[in-house]
Amino acid sequence: MSLDAAIVDYSAGLLLRYFRSGASIEGEVPRLDQRRDVEILKGHWALSAPVRDLVSYALAHPHEAQALLTYQQRIDDAVARGRIDARRTWLYRQQSGLPSALVTHEAVRSFNTGPNLLLAWVLREAASYTARLLSWQGSTSPYLPVIEQAQAEMRALQRIDSLREPLRAVSLGERPNAGAIRDAARSRRPLYRLAVDAYRLMQGLERGEVDAMERVARSALLAPLEDWRRFELAVGLSLGEALARATGAPLNLHLLGADSSGPIVTAGRFAVYWQQITRYHRPPPLEPSEATVRDVLRAYGINVGTERPDLIVVDRDLDAVAAVVEVKYIAGDTATVRFREAVDQVVRYGRSYAAHGATGPLLARSLVALSRHAPARIDPAGNAPFSVDFEALRQPHGLDAWAAALVVHP
Numbered sequence: 495m496s497l498d499a500a501i502v503d504y505s506a507g508l509l510l511r512y513f514r515s516g517a518s519i520e521g522e523v524p525r526l527d528q529r530r531d532v533e534i535l536k537g538h539w540a541l542s543a544p545v546r547d548l549v550s551y552a553l554a555h556p557h558e559a560q561a562l563l564t565y566q567q568r569i570d571d572a573v574a575r576g577r578i579d580a581r582r583t584w585l586y587r588q589q590s591g592l593p594s595a596l597v598t599h600e601a602v603r604s605f606n607t608g609p610n611l612l613l614a615w616v617l618r619e620a621a622s623y624t625a626r627l628l629s630w631q632g633s634t635s636p637y638l639p640v641i642e643q644a645q646a647e648m649r650a651l652q653r654i655d656s657l658r659e660p661l662r663a664v665s666l667g668e669r670p671n672a673g674a675i676r677d678a679a680r681s682r683r684p685l686y687r688l689a690v691d692a693y694r695l696m697q698g699l700e701r702g703e704v705d706a707m708e709r710v711a712r713s714a715l716l717a718p719l720e721d722w723r724r725f726e727l728a729v730g731l732s733l734g735e736a737l738a739r740a741t742g743a744p745l746n747l748h749l750l751g752a753d754s755s756g757p758i759v760t761a762g763r764f765a766v767y768w769q770q771i772t773r774y775h776r777p778p779p780l781e782p783s784e785a786t787v788r789d790v791l792r793a794y795g796i797n798v799g800t801e802r803p804d805l806i807v808v809d810r811d812l813d814a815v816a817a818v819v820e821v822k823y824i825a826g827d828t829a830t831v832r833f834r835e836a837v838d839q840v841v842r843y844g845r846s847y848a849a850h851g852a853t854g855p856l857l858a859r860s861l862v863a864l865s866r867h868a869p870a871r872i873d874p875a876g877n878a879p880f881s882v883d884f885e886a887l888r889q890p891h892g893l894d895a896w897a898a899a900l901v902v903h904p
Contacts, residue, residue, distance in 0.1 A: 497865060497884070498721050501728050504888055506711045508731040509747075535699050535710055537630065540623035541640055543713035544695050548616065548688040549647050552654070558685045559610055559656035568598050607660075608674030609681055613689040614660035615670050619696070621648040632755065636719055722823035726768065726804050727758075729821050729863045729887065733766050733807060734759030736893035740901045763811040764900065771802045774815045778845035803843045807900065815847040816900050818860040818879075829867035833881070836862040840879050853877075859899050863887065 539545060552558075568575055569586060572594040582597040628641045651657060675693065678686035698706025716724055731747075738745035743762030757765035780788060791797070805819035820836040820843075840860050844853040854877035861880045862868070868883035880899075886892040 498724070500888075501721075501724050501865075501884065502712065502716055504884075505716055505724060505728040505731065506708060508728070508735065509707075509711045509715060532699060532702075535707060536696065537623045537627040538710050538714035539692075539696055539699060540620040540627060541637075541644060541714040542692075542695065542710045544688070544692040544709070545616070545620050546644070546713075548685075548692050549620070549644070549651065551685060551688055552613075552617075552651055552657070553647060555685060556654045557656065558683055559613070559654075559660075566599070570596055570598065572596065574598050608670070609678040609686045609689075610657075610660040611664055612670040612674045612678045612693060613686060614657065614664040616689050616692050616696075617648070617651060617657070618661060618664055620692070621645075624648065636723055721825075722821075725823045725863075725865055725884070726821045728884075729819065730758055730766050730768050730805050732887050732893055733805065733819065733861075733897075734761050736891075736897035737761040737764045737766075737807075737900065739891075739894065740897035757808070763809055764816065765808045765810055767806045767808065769802060769804065770806065772806055772808065772815075774806075774808065775846050779850065801839070801843070803839070806847070809900070809903075815856065816859060816903065817896075818843045818847060818856065819863065820861075821863045823865045824867070829864055829883075830869070832864060833862060833869055836864070837879065855903065859896075859903060861893075861896055 567579070567582075571592065574596050576598040579597045579599060583595065586597050587593055587595050624641060624644050627637070628645070631637055631641065652661060670693070675690060679690045681687060695706050695709060699710065716727075719727065734745050734747075737743075738761040741762035741764070746760045748756055748758055748760065755770060756767075758768045759766040803818045804821040806815055807817040807819065808814070809816040818840050820840050822832040822836050824832050840862060841853070841857065844856050844860065848856040857879055858877040859879075861882065864881075864883045866883050866885070868881045868886065871878060871881060880896045882892060882896070
């Protein structure tokens with residue numbers, strides 16, 4: 495198994511521990527907020543593989559939707575356009591006084607049938623949750639391109655002639671009946687079987703089925719992220735679990751369904767922020783070389799950008815940053831080069847999150863996480879960040895020493 499595949503498995507496992515119907519695992523996993531978290535999962539259902547496969551197939555095969563023969567009642571004068579309904583004809587003539595009126599049942603082909611209504615319901619529900627998911631994202635969210643593409647595909651589906659009638663007829667407040675689901679599941683047309691698969695996945699999420707949540711976690715919560723973002727997410731979730739164990743407090747996941755400026759995980763008094771500068775950032779005094787760089791850029795009308803740590807752990811009781819975490823996914827460089835780069839960044843960030851001249855304690859509580867081959871500390875003296883790699887991260891208590899250092903600090 496490749497490193498990236500292992501990170502995907504690990505991250506999906508952490509998410510499933512949290513989402514799994516609120517049941518605790520080994521007494522260390524907190525309860526699920528059913529109302530909030532199931533809505534997050536259902537939002538990502540709209541981007542999951544079964545829904546995307548259905549949408550792609552419908553766009554590639556716009557004429558596969560099947561019209562069935564149905565009957566509609568007509569009233570004409572001396573013209574029979576279908577089977578005559580003798581009883582209704584007699585009643586209508588008595589009521590209207592028109593002796594030549596005929597009530598008939600005309601055979602027509604309609605797309606407004608059971609399997610098509612199921613298909614339309616799934617598509618309408620996916621469009622609704624895609625819009626909701628978009629409203630949850632910040633301007634820099636890596637999910638924006640995926641959501642925008644999904645919305646463009648939904649608009650293209652609405653222009654397919656055979657789907658216009660059922661899309662107008664379906665109501666999101668009224669689910670497809672058992673007959674529509676049964677007929678669609680028995681259909682030889684892949685379009686309807688894909689619709690059933692997507693619909694049953696939604697039902698599985700609502701029932702808290704582990705398999706359903708895993709499909710969504712793998713194909714929608716994780717798949718849009720780049721390799722390095724997935725590793726950052728894995729580290730962030732691991733920090734939360736370690737802090738929950740150390741504090742004995744519930745872990746709360748705010749990932750992808752909350753304010754983009756807020757934490758992704760909270761555990762007791764600690765909150766973990768992902769790719770956020772936060773309000774705790776204070777620009778430090780510039781060193782001579784930094785002042786020179788600022789002046790050179792100013793000559794070109796360019797401002798010095800503000801770098802942000804990969805992850806920040808905030809102690810909410812103390813209203814201060816407890817740790818800075820830098821994450822490095824090693825692709826080309828060696829682990830030593832990336833570790834040296836990460837340490838340089840942690841030291842530099844520490845100047846923005848600790849009082850001037852007091853960065854040592856913050857540095858000692860900080861963490862560098864590498865995807866592989868993290869160096870081992872050989873000198874316990876001095877203020878140096880903790881070091882961990884993905885292999886150590888996967889161990890049941892790989893971050894416990896780091897979490898303990900945060901819990902005991904004043």
